[in-house]
Amino acid sequence: MIDLYYFPTPNGRKITIALEELEIPYAIHLVDILDRQQFNTDFLRISCNNKIPAIVDNRTEGRGLSVFESGAILMYLAETAGKLLPSSGPARVEVLEWLMWQMAGLGPMGGQANHFNYYARDKIPYAIDRYTQELNRLYGVMDRRLNGRKFLCEQYSIADIACFGWVQQAAVGGVDLARFPHVSKWYSGMKARPAVQRALAKDEQFDRPTPLTDAQHRNLFGSSGSD
Template sequence: MIDLYTWVTPNGYKVHILLEELGLDYTAHAVNIQQGEQFEPDFLRISPNNRIPAIVDHDGPDGQPLSVFESGAIMLYLAEKTGCFLPAEPRARVAMQEWLMFQMGNVGPMFGQVGHFTQYAPRRIDYAVDRYTREMGRLLGVMDRRLGETDYLAGDYGLADMATFPWVRSARRFGADLCDYPNLNRWYQAIRARPAVDRGLAVLAEYKNATPLSDQAKEQLFGDTQYQRR
């Protein structure tokens, strides 16, 4: 059994989707980051960086519980545990790791900045909006070019695709038009049609909220609370 501590964000969805693809037995626990639950001591014990998602695998490598934080580390751990979605062949394995790190180091951070400066910043900063929006477009172009050569980011469907899909999904909300990236759009539609992806996106669906963030929520996410030493 795996306890999953998560929220309805792209990084949360990455792990939801992988767990559904693997068919593992898990229980999802909502960590409401808009209400500051990520700062509670019990959560910090398993995720010291106060970020979701995190897991506790009650059947760890030595038969004892093991906690894992950081979405990429969780995905690699689960792939190693099950022998799925991370190829054994060295060249294919490196390709999957490359494109997973591409998401972790580029797509997530840059797309996240687009979302922040276009939707949540207290005032518009044209330089920041332009810089990060253009970088998002560049990264979408990198993926579109790659997906003109292969069906999925690393060749076969795997961790890199599950990690990247929720962020490309968010890019549409941030103003990107996937019709401008036909290879990426083909990839996006293929992944969206997978039943496990549909189930992963439905995890904690009752917490999805399309209304603007309250001032209290913005304080928990972006204000002084975020920077307190704990």
């Protein structure tokens, strides 16, 4: 059994999707990041970066092992299952390339684009333009990559899983998916996967208030955790 420390966000969903795809039993523990629970001492022992997702693997082979950072968790789960990440050679390099592209590009730029377009209370044109443009550039890269391909790499992999939740939020970051037909087709294929549907259904049990209250906004964006 895996303990998953979770909040329903694009980074969190990477892990529910992977666990469902790999058919690994897991228990979800909600870490309410709108209520500063990511700064609780018990959680910081598992994820010292005060962010979800994180896991503790209680299975025999990994007993009590904790892992934070969604990309590292995806690699760990795929490696222990022997699926969704080729074990060696060019096929493995390719998956890692696209996983890192998501972790260092699509995710962080999508996060900033979402922040300045949607969450920021002050609308700062320079920041909105900067991140919306960069995010659209990344969608262009992904669209060209998916031209004539079903998945980002030769086979369905943790790279596709890593990107899904972020593409789900394209509009929040100022991206019109209709401009990226190959990404749109890939996204429809992803949504149709039974494991993805099972993972998304897990979120129905959690309230995601929109818009955020002032207190929730402060909790998430207004503190370094040191106060």
